[in-house]
Amino acid sequence: xxxxxxxxxxxxxxxxxxxxxxxxxxxxxxxxxxxxxxxxxxxxxxxxxxxxxxxxxxxxxxxxxxxxxxxxxxxxxxxxxxxxxxxxxxxxxxxxxxxxxxxxxxxxxxxxxxxxxxxxxxxxxxxxxxxxxxxxxxxxxxxxxxxxxxxxxxxxxxxxxxxxxxxxxxxxxxxxxxxxxxxxxxxxxxxxxxxxxxxxxxxxxxxxxxxxxxxxxxxxxxxxxxxxxxxxxxxxxxxxxxxxxxxxxxxxxxxxxxxxxxxxxxxxxxxxxxxxxxxxxxxxxxxxxxxxxxxxxxxx
Amino acid sequence: xxxxxxxxxxxxxxxxxxxxxxxxxxxxxxxxxxxxxxxxxxxxxxxxxxxxxxxxxxxxxxxxxxxxxxxxxxxxxxxxxxxxxxxxxxxxxxxxxxxxxxxxxxxxxxxxxxxxxxxxxxxxxxxxxxxxxxxxxxxxxxxxxxxxxxxxxxxxxxxxxxxxxxxxxxxxxxxxxxxxxxxxxxxxxxxxxxxxxxxxxxxxxxxxxxxxxxxxxxxxxxxxxxxxxxxxxxxxxxxxxxxxxxxxxxxxxxxxxxxxxx
Numbered sequence: 001x002x003x004x005x006x007x008x009x010x011x012x013x014x015x016x017x018x019x020x021x022x023x024x025x026x027x028x029x030x031x032x033x034x035x036x037x038x039x040x041x042x043x044x045x046x047x048x049x050x051x052x053x054x055x056x057x058x059x060x061x062x063x064x065x066x067x068x069x070x071x072x073x074x075x076x077x078x079x080x081x082x083x084x085x086x087x088x089x090x091x092x093x094x095x096x097x098x099x100x101x102x103x104x105x106x107x108x109x110x111x112x113x114x115x116x117x118x119x120x121x122x123x124x125x126x127x128x129x130x131x132x133x134x135x136x137x138x139x140x141x142x143x144x145x146x147x148x149x150x151x152x153x154x155x156x157x158x159x160x161x162x163x164x165x166x167x168x169x170x171x172x173x174x175x176x177x178x179x180x181x182x183x184x185x186x187x188x189x190x191x192x193x194x195x196x197x198x199x200x201x202x203x204x205x206x207x208x209x210x211x212x213x214x215x216x217x218x219x220x221x222x223x224x225x226x227x228x229x230x231x232x233x234x235x236x237x238x239x240x241x242x243x244x245x246x247x248x249x250x251x252x253x254x255x256x257x258x259x260x261x262x263x264x265x266x267x268x269x270x271x272x273x274x275x276x277x278x279x280x281x282x283x284x285x286x287x288x289x290x291x292x293x294x295x296x297x298x299x300x
Numbered sequence: 301x302x303x304x305x306x307x308x309x310x311x312x313x314x315x316x317x318x319x320x321x322x323x324x325x326x327x328x329x330x331x332x333x334x335x336x337x338x339x340x341x342x343x344x345x346x347x348x349x350x351x352x353x354x355x356x357x358x359x360x361x362x363x364x365x366x367x368x369x370x371x372x373x374x375x376x377x378x379x380x381x382x383x384x385x386x387x388x389x390x391x392x393x394x395x396x397x398x399x400x401x402x403x404x405x406x407x408x409x410x411x412x413x414x415x416x417x418x419x420x421x422x423x424x425x426x427x428x429x430x431x432x433x434x435x436x437x438x439x440x441x442x443x444x445x446x447x448x449x450x451x452x453x454x455x456x457x458x459x460x461x462x463x464x465x466x467x468x469x470x471x472x473x474x475x476x477x478x479x480x481x482x483x484x485x486x487x488x489x490x491x492x493x494x495x496x497x498x499x500x501x502x503x504x505x506x507x508x509x510x511x512x513x514x515x516x517x518x519x520x521x522x523x524x525x526x527x528x529x530x531x532x533x534x535x536x537x538x539x540x541x542x543x544x545x546x547x548x549x550x551x552x553x554x555x556x557x558x559x560x561x562x
Binding site (some may be wrong): 052055056086090093101144 | 403
């Protein structure tokens with residue numbers, strides 16, 4: 001029998017006759033970083049809420065580490081760390097006090113480890129949480145999620161509000177957790193984040209699972225919007241012929257295109273010209289869904 | 301754990317409660333102070349005051365028409381207003397100041413979270429009673445050497461149950477409709493019915509005087525304040541509180557508590 005960390009079967013949730021999660025079946029292995037990608041309203045938070053028994057499913061079932069999420073939710077919550085999408089803290093309470101409160105609720109906490117994590121993310125635990133920046137509040141949320149050394153971490157938009165340094169630290173932390181055998185459910189609206197860290201990614205669209213892709217495969221076919229500015233006129237047909245280049249548009253010494261996969265061929269092609277500028281950016285979720293599945297990410 | 305959670309909640313709401321406490325203590329002290337003038341202002345007594353005076357010939361000592369106004373309208377409405385807004389904050393998972401999302405991810409049974417909130421609301425009720433009651437009495441004693449009205453204490457258990465029932469009703473209706481204002485309006489209608497049947501019981505349903513349909517009857521006894529509330533009335537009030545609390549628990553147990561999509 002397979003030892004799964006998360007297992008959902010035909011999970012469906014309706015809010016006031018609107019389906020926010022439909023027939024979702026997925027499995028997460030131990031030590032796996034599993035991404036759930038989708039725009040706002042795709043059902044990512046609902047999935048986490050069902051796993052924690054904060055929200056009751058309309059039909060289907062969900063198991064975490066062999067425990068039924070609805071009927072054995074206490075056992076589930078003893079083994080899970082959770083970073084919610086929205087954090088609220090009472091006025092005046094400091095990070096230290098909040099940690100003490102949360103420690104009282106569950107235990108399983110090493111104070112030295114907490115302090116190390118706080119130093120790592122530059123969190124001032126002696127300051128009231130409602131007076132620190134949004135970014136620091138998010139970091140604190142992260143700290144409280146990982147401090148109990150859980151077997152499963154549920155991260156709902158963990159990079160929201162984080163500066164690039166903290167994001168980098170978060171990805172390192174997730175990699176360390178994976179190394180220690182901890183599974184992570186990583187919900188986000190950014191494919192770039194998923195590509196960096198996830199072993200597998202589930203694409204959700206209006207509550208429906210449309211595909212599960214391996215991280216390696218995603219990285220191989222990752223999309224970039226590229227903009228090149230040349231010193232002189234170039235022959236655009238040179239670029240149109242490249243297999244992993246799409247939507248090539250050339251105007252006034254500028255080349256716009258969508259690159260899928262590695263940029264080797266493109267770099268070799270442009271190397272014969274003088275390049276004044278090279279801009280590469282992540283495509284929007286809308287563009288990703290359109291390119292991968294031919295559908296609009298934000299369904300009505 | 302239950303007590304700890306309630307105390308945590310109290311600490312979290314302390315700033316807000318402190319402001320309310322100061323305002324209410326001052327307002328009630330002024331009201332208590334002025335009430336002595338009104339009681340002795342025979343020729344000019346008008347409006348609500350005269351209404352109570354005329355309909356309260358057997359009012360027990362200290363004979364005061366204002367006492368009825370104080371016990372039946374002023375105090376319950378004040379406490380209920382605070383309670384409904386507080387209960388909306390502590391029971392609403394989307395409330396900005398109560399970190400329910402994190403709390404719900406910890407291994408705590410729902411009933412503990414639920415009971416800790418009820419305990420907190422009971423604490424708020426008692427605290428409001430102390431504040432308003434002390435304010436009122438201090439105001440009266442400052443103004444006069446008259447009996448400050450200790451007999452009022454007999455009505456306190458009924459008052460606590462009366463306001464808590466309407467607060468539960470507010471939460472239940474608010475949760476059902478997912479809108480606080482719907483809960484507030486329904487509670488207001490319930491209160492209007494309660495006051496009308498108690499103060500203007502002209503008419504009967506199935507041979508019963510309408511006053512018996514009023515929860516104020518269970519809290520204050522026969523209209524208007526001819527005797528202290530009977531133990532049976534208190535048991536009745538306790539019963540309706542338990543019933544409302546049970547319905548509230550069922551809603552809390554079955555409901556989705558996360559950040560819900562709009």
